[in-house]
Amino acid sequence: MSIIAFQGLTKAYKDVVAVKDLTANVEAGRITGFLGPNGAGKSTALKCLLSLATPTSGTALIRGAKYQDLVNPMKEVGAVIETGGFNPSLSGLKNLRIIAASAGIGDGRALEVLELVDLTDARNKKVKQYSLGMKQRLSLATAILGEPEILVLDEPANGLDPIGIAWLRDFLKKLTANGHSILISSHQLAEMQNTVDDVLIIHKGRLVTEGTMANVVGSGTLEEAFIRSVEASA
Ligand SMILES: Nc1ncnc2c1ncn2[C@@H]1O[C@H](COP(=O)(O)OP(=O)(O)OP(=O)(O)O)[C@@H](O)[C@H]1O
Numbered sequence: 001m002s003i004i005a006f007q008g009l010t011k012a013y014k015d016v017v018a019v020k021d022l023t024a025n026v027e028a029g030r031i032t033g034f035l036g037p038n039g040a041g042k043s044t045a046l047k048c049l050l051s052l053a054t055p056t057s058g059t060a061l062i063r064g065a066k067y068q069d070l071v072n073p074m075k076e077v078g079a080v081i082e083t084g085g086f087n088p089s090l091s092g093l094k095n096l097r098i099i100a101a102s103a104g105i106g107d108g109r110a111l112e113v114l115e116l117v118d119l120t121d122a123r124n125k126k127v128k129q130y131s132l133g134m135k136q137r138l139s140l141a142t143a144i145l146g147e148p149e150i151l152v153l154d155e156p157a158n159g160l161d162p163i164g165i166a167w168l169r170d171f172l173k174k175l176t177a178n179g180h181s182i183l184i185s186s187h188q189l190a191e192m193q194n195t196v197d198d199v200l201i202i203h204k205g206r207l208v209t210e211g212t213m214a215n216v217v218g219s220g221t222l223e224e225a226f227i228r229s230v231e232a233s234a
């Protein structure tokens, strides 16, 4: 069953067409890797999916609806899209409590998710004193605050140390074992090859490859398949 559907999605910024006629599905209960070179249009497509950008034409829907029309978005879809959305003068805990309150999520959940992302010791530190990796963990904590079944993650491993990356890998595996659906963009192809079930590769705004990891990779590596796809569509 498809849980996320891009249908003829196009997004243009003045003279730059960032996403061109993207049609692709994300299946329920699986991890889908959303890959492509710098500037391929991944973040733009994910922003359209999360109603942070308005499509020029086409649609990007979650369970058949626009994100902006979901009744309780944080309980349906968790997102890591940019790490800049926090109040830098407040602690990580305070930031999470404000977001939880605005989404009707109980106060105790903020401490729970901080524990899950290993930020308990830093919970009372101001976010401006957080490192890049700590902000990334706080973004992940925000994404799971509402216990959503769907996660949309734009380069969530960015800034994480090796322990954080290993934690993220186990964390995502556990979520899909529980039936969660995850759409994740990343440039860490070796990591993706070990984590992801399905692959979407875009280049210059267009879908160039889609399939299961096994089909896309064949007997080689994901890096080889990626370079082949991108060069073939250049
Ligand atoms: N707000 C914007 N205004 C104008 N152009 C934009 C805007 N956002 C993105 N673009 C352009 O759209 C194209 C796609 O950018 P996007 O950020 O979606 O790529 P990406 O695949 O996420 O790249 P990366 O791997 O570097 O994160 C690029 O040419 C970029 O310059």
Ligand SMILES: [Mg+2]
Residues within 6 Å of the ligand: 042, 043, 044, 154
């Ligand atoms: Mg991006």
